[in-house]
Amino acid sequence: xxxxxxxxxxxxxxxxxxxxxxxxxxxxxxxxxxxxxxxxxxxxxxxxxxxxxxxxxxxxxxxxxxxxxxxxxxxxxxxxxxxxxxxxxxxxxxxxxxxxxxxxxxxxxxxxxxxxxxxxxxxxxxxxxxxxxxxxxxxxxxxxxxxxxxxxxxxxxxxxxxxxxxxxxxxxxxxxxxxxxxxxxxxxxxxxxxxxxxxxxxxxxxxxxxxxxxxxxxxxxxxxxxxxxxxxxxxxxxxxxxxxxxxxxxxxxxxxxxxxxxxxxxxxxxxxxxxxxxxxxxxxxxxxxxxxxxxxxxxxxxxxxxxxxxxxxxxxxxxxxxxxxxxxxxxxxxxxxxxxxxxxxxxxxxxxxxxxxxxxxxxxxxxxxxxxxxxxxxxxxxxxxxxxxxxxxxxxxxxxxxxxxxxxxxx
Amino acid sequence: xxxxxxxxxxxxxxxxxxxxxxxxxxxxxxxxxxxxxxxxxxxxxxxxxxxxxxxxxxxxxxxxxxxxxxxxxxxxxxxxxxxxxxxxxxxxxxxxxxxxxxxxxxxxxxxxxxxxxxxxxxxxxxxxxxxxxxxxxxxxxxxxxxxxxxxxxxxxxxxxxxxxxxxxxxxxxxxxxxxxxxxxxxxxxxxxxxxxxxxxxxxxxxxxxxxxxxxxxxxxxxxxxxxxxxxxxxxxxxxxxxxx
Numbered sequence: 277x278x279x280x281x282x283x284x285x286x287x288x289x290x291x292x293x294x295x296x297x298x299x300x301x302x303x304x305x306x307x308x309x310x311x312x313x314x315x316x317x318x319x320x321x322x323x324x325x326x327x328x329x330x331x332x333x334x335x336x337x338x339x340x341x342x343x344x345x346x347x348x349x350x351x352x353x354x355x356x357x358x359x360x361x362x363x364x365x366x367x368x369x370x371x372x373x374x375x376x377x378x379x380x381x382x383x384x385x386x387x388x389x390x391x392x393x394x395x396x397x398x399x400x401x402x403x404x405x406x407x408x409x410x411x412x413x414x415x416x417x418x419x420x421x422x423x424x425x426x427x428x429x430x431x432x433x434x435x436x437x438x439x440x441x442x443x444x445x446x447x448x449x450x451x452x453x454x455x456x457x458x459x460x461x462x463x464x465x466x467x468x469x470x471x472x473x474x475x476x477x478x479x480x481x482x483x484x485x486x487x488x489x490x491x492x493x494x495x496x497x498x499x500x501x502x503x504x505x506x507x508x509x510x511x512x513x514x515x516x517x518x519x520x521x522x523x524x525x526x527x528x529x530x531x532x533x534x535x536x537x538x539x540x541x542x543x544x545x546x547x548x549x550x551x552x553x554x555x556x557x558x559x560x561x562x563x564x565x566x567x568x569x570x571x572x573x574x575x576x577x578x579x580x581x582x583x584x585x586x587x588x589x590x591x592x593x594x595x596x597x598x599x600x601x602x603x604x605x606x607x608x609x610x611x612x613x614x615x616x617x618x619x620x621x622x623x624x625x626x627x628x629x630x631x632x633x634x635x636x637x638x639x640x641x642x643x644x645x646x647x648x649x650x651x652x653x654x655x656x657x658x659x660x661x662x663x664x665x666x667x668x669x670x671x672x673x674x675x676x677x678x679x680x681x682x683x684x685x686x687x
Numbered sequence: 688x689x690x691x692x693x694x695x696x697x698x699x700x701x702x703x704x705x706x707x708x709x710x711x712x713x714x715x716x717x718x719x720x721x722x723x724x725x726x727x728x729x730x731x732x733x734x735x736x737x738x739x740x741x742x743x744x745x746x747x748x749x750x751x752x753x754x755x756x757x758x759x760x761x762x763x764x765x766x767x768x769x770x771x772x773x774x775x776x777x778x779x780x781x782x783x784x785x786x787x788x789x790x791x792x793x794x795x796x797x798x799x800x801x802x803x804x805x806x807x808x809x810x811x812x813x814x815x816x817x818x819x820x821x822x823x824x825x826x827x828x829x830x831x832x833x834x835x836x837x838x839x840x841x842x843x844x845x846x847x848x849x850x851x852x853x854x855x856x857x858x859x860x861x862x863x864x865x866x867x868x869x870x871x872x873x874x875x876x877x878x879x880x881x882x883x884x885x886x887x888x889x890x891x892x893x894x895x896x897x898x899x900x901x902x903x904x905x906x907x908x909x910x911x912x913x914x915x916x917x918x919x920x921x922x923x924x925x926x927x928x929x930x931x
Binding site for chain 2: 279280282283285286293294297592593595596597598599600601602603604605606680681684
């Protein structure tokens with residue numbers, strides 16, 4: 277209906293006029309909405325940026341990848357018991373489980389043993405001993421040089437692939453390929469530099485050194501058998517559950533677990549990890565959303581309050597409008613548009629501030645860059661408009677129901 | 688030549704309760720208003736002039752009696768239809784102008800056309816024409832406080848005329864104006880009358896009433912007299928049209 281369109285356009289114009297006529301007051305009025313929307317957008321943009329980054333990393337792993345790790349329940353851990361996946365477990369999985377390929381064993385060493393030195397500089401970094409297939413499963417590719425291969429592993433060569441952060445930590449100048457670094461006192465030749473992955477939760481993901489698995493085992497000596505993480509790729513995604521069951525039976529037998537004992541290992545798929553992560557992100561967003569919802573509610577009450585003041589102030593104007601032939605609906609529409617306009621304006625300012633704050637937080641903490649998903653923008657504007665409607669309706673109805681004669685006499 | 692009736696009032700009464708006592712602001716008014724009437728409503732304050740204006744302007748309901756506007760019984764209409772009548776049939780002119788303070792002269796004059804739902808281009812055209820008619824074509828972008836009292840009242844008259852109403856209701860239109868501006872406004876009214884407009888002017892100034900062709904007198908809510916000015920007086924100042 278074109279009549280209504282003209283009225284809405286006119287209402288918007290007059291709303292803009294009256295909002296900007298009291299610029300500072302309007303700003304203070306919408307502050308609640310501004311802060312509410314800004315915090316939603318800041319939180320969502322940081323969480324989403326973070327989440328997009330994680331998802332990307334999981335995507336690299338593929339959906340048919342299994343990770344098998346030892347697992348010690350907390351109670352037993354306190355008693356000093358430590359579950360472990362041994363090299364024999366690894367070999368059993370690799371050779372006895374059908375339908376799997378790319379099965380790298382991985383040992384991780386950190387703490388006092390994990391010290392890398394180079395020309396007097398030293399760095400405590402994570403040492404990862406693994407096989408050449410590790411790069412396929414974890415998408416760690418060398419930016420320069422090469423990854424170690426099967427023969428490096430077989431002949432226990434002392435070669436290493438460095439995470440890019442090590443370069444600066446050890447102050448390696450010039451071409452690092454072919455230089456030597458010391459790991460736990462043994463010399464390793466650098467054969468490759470991995471691609472940069474950046475920071476996650478403030479943790480440097482590029483602070484590692486990769487060594488061939490057999491070399492690492494030899495480095496640790498025979499003192500204690502290391503706890504191994506086994507990764508593998510299931511050839512047929514449809515066989516995933518069967519492969520999991522197979523591994524589970526095999527490990528339970530190996531570990532001589534009685535029927536009612538819990539598993540002392542965990543088999544996780546990338547999908548499962550992603551699901552868990554998504555759940556965490558989801559519930560965090562929900563809780564923060566609730567808090568923000570309260571702030572928007574308070575903002576809405578602020579809007580209602582000032583709209584009521586504005587109706588009183590403009591009583592006479594409303595009387596004039598009614599004398600000129602404005603219907604109740606015309607007046608109602610005018611004040612509703614004004615409330616919604618005010619809220620949308622607050623929403624827009626909040627959106628800009630929130631995105632700014634999100635970007636700032638990401639930059640300061642080294643989290644992945646903030647992204648604002650379309651649904652968050654739509655949601656904030658929708659919510660702002662909704663608040664305008666809900667909290668505008670009482671003042672608008674008050675204005676619409678004014679008696680024209682009383683309103684005209686109002687001083 | 689029979690005169691065409693625009694407004695018929697029969698036994699109109701308006702009763703108010705003030706605390707426990709009631710009183711009649713209007714009490715049994717019978718009145719016919721014809722096309723192109725130029726009528727003054729006079730009476731002391733409290734005589735019911737303003738109440739009559741509000742009833743005629745469909746801003747208020749009578750408590751008794753019948754009000755027919757162009758044959759329609761107003762009592763049967765709902766709030767929205769009354770707003771429509773105010774918009775199409777009535778043009779209000781107030782003593783204190785009642786312009787929207789933040790809107791320009793043009794926007795003020797366009798205002799009633801918004802409620803009629805006209806397209807912006809047509810609103811603008813009609814408002815410009817109305818402002819030109821009252822001689823304000825070069826003041827269209829001024830806001831009310833940039834205009835003199837006479838100019839403000841002329842904006843208000845343009846606003847009342849822009850809807851081409853059946854009747855123009857002026858409530859003490861010159862009450863806030865000095866005498867020379869009063870002359871200008873009354874000359875404008877004379878002009879409108881001779882163009883065929885129906886005008887009702889509430890006033891307590893004898894000179895204004897004498898210029899109208901018909902004068903009704905109210906007292907305590909009753910119609911005391913209804914007489915035609917036999918000899919329409921000549922203009923207060925000759926050639927006033929030049930002022931407007």
